Amino acid sequence: MSTAPQPQPGTGTTGPEPALVGIVLVSHSGQVAQSVADLARGLAGGGAIAPVAAAGGTPDGGLGTSSDLIVQAAREVDRGAGVAVLVDLGSAVLTVKALLAEGDELPDGARLVDAPFVEGAVAAVVTASAGGGLDAVEAAASEAYGYRKT
Template sequence: MSGEPLVGVVLVSHSAAVAESVAELARGLAGGGTQAPLAPAGGLPDGGLGTSEERIVRAARSVDRGAGVAVLVDLGSAVLTVKALLAEGDELPTGTRLLDAPFVEGAVAAVVSASAGAGLEAVVAAAEEARTYRKA
């Protein structure tokens, strides 16, 4: 890892398997070399579907390197859970941002740009720009 702090990325899904799979895809597509800290936060502690504040907080703290934390979510209640944590103000690391980006494409763009050393605003922009990628 370089001497510069990297933006961390958290992937919040209702499914642990989905969060872990998207994290694996993003890591693989980011290539070799320096990799941004990345943590999946999926499912409930009992293994069921849902979002867990505890898992989100733990994941965000684990990737915090002082350059900010970008959080991507899959569905509506995950958005609400992260927004509630941000409103509390002291649970998530300073500089944590909820991104308005597609889950898979946004995750890849965030991890690739963060791994390249981009700052938080550039990581946010890259992930949110993924919303406009045309597939046809």
């Protein structure tokens, strides 16, 4: 049996996987959350992609937000470098704030990020995939408010 380090999937390098910031995308619609996650992953390009999870809708597939789905998604993407949570609308903000206030549901280092949902998600995933820390991911996502389209 070989004890030599093995290449890590998607990195082309040996050794432990890098601790990348995880991204959770919370939408009132499961389809919207998943589509934005897919778009952000696709635009992040090649190489290692930061862990991204969609937490959209309710457990039965309806419209709304679910604290259980948000907690599950945050735990899924947590690699120890923090978790950036981006949300679409008002009650999603309230749900995440309540989870953060409880203090024991979301992983340590989970943070609600004030950013536009689509553009912020892309900026967050690109920055996290490049190895940016939680502060850099939050800054990049928040800066998306300034993207001009004209």
